[in-house]
Amino acid sequence: MKLLGHLFALCGNFSSPGAPGSAASNHTVISFDEIPTVDGLASVPSPYHYLSFSSYSVLTPRDPALDGLISEHDLNCAVSSPNALIGSRPMENADGACFEIANATSMTQEGLQPYxxxxxxxxxxxxxxxxxxxxSVKGYTKARGEPHVWHVDFPSGxxxxxxxxxxxxxxxxxxxxxxxxxxADFGYDDLDWEFCLDNIFVQFFALPGDDSESLSLGGSQIVLGEGGQS
Structure with a gap:
């Protein structure tokens, strides 16, 4: 049984009471530290800084309720304290955990490009x-037909x-x-494995036609200028 399934079985369903749909922030890095957790777990609000997160949950690794349920070597997964995301495929052979633009129409109404x-x-x-x-990481883009792809191998340890x-x-x-x-694929048979994700640095852009200047909005850097270039 994977860690998240084990936590579900022991702790029951969890929620994020009072979590904001799109918390305001002056930072360009999207962290998850302001999301309240129950017994160390929570769902990710949607939209969250203009993004929707699928097959991810919020994890507070040092929550006392999780003592003995996760390795002491995984207490460091929250780069900025106290929270990180834990992700995995929803089922074997399914697509991976993803985050994506939550509502393109809403973003354009706010004057932002939906990517x-x-x-x-x-x-x-x-x-x-x-x-x-x-x-393995894939980035689906409007700039070309094929997604960007990048891999990294973590040896045992x-x-x-x-x-x-x-x-x-x-x-x-x-x-x-x-x-x-x-x-995240484990071993020679490419079995699904859980991973932690934190402090995602993304850059959003204003729709073309505004004066060139920078400001922060919704947790990400907004660069105003022709074609969304800084």
């Missing part, structure tokens, strides 16, 4: 199984959260992204 540039994020597989875990610098590591800018899908 983003993915700059960076932190990720780590849970636990430390042998022979290791492969994490416990890991710190790994900062993925998207442009530097993949060799290309992930722009005009409307959906990001992440899969």
């Amino acid at each position: 983003f540039t993915l700059e960076s994020f932190y990720i780590k597989p849970m636990d430390a199984p042998s022979p290791g875990t492969k994490v 416990f890991h710190l959260p790994f900062l993925v610098k998207v442009k530097e590591f993949s060799g290309e800018e992930w722009k005009e992204i409307y959906k990001v899908e992440i899969v």
Whole structure:
């Protein structure tokens, strides 16, 4: 049984009472620390900073209710305290956990283009199984027909959260992204494995035609200017 399924069985259903649909923030990094959890778990509000999260849950790894349920080596999965996301496929052979534009119409009504540039994020597989875990990331974009694809292999052993610098590591800018899908495969049979995700750095852009200047809105950098360029 995967960790999240085990937590469901022991803790029952969880919710996020009073969680905001789209919390205001001055930061360009989307963290999940303001989402209240119950016994260390919560659902992700939608929309959340203009995004919808599928097959993810909010995890507070150091919540006392989770003592003995997760490895002490996974208490570091929240890069910014206290929360991170835990994700996995909803079922074997299904698409990976994803985050995507929640409501394109609403964004354009607010003067924003309904896509983003993915700059960076932190990720780590849970636990430390042998022979290791492969994490695959796909970025679906309006800029070209095929998605961006990037992989990283985590050998067996416990890991710190790994900062993925998207442009530097993949060799290309992930722009005009409307959906990001992440899969963690374990072992030689590519079995689904759970991973933690935190501090997602994305950049949204205003619709063309505004004066060129920068401001922060809804937790992400908004760059105003012709064609959404800074």
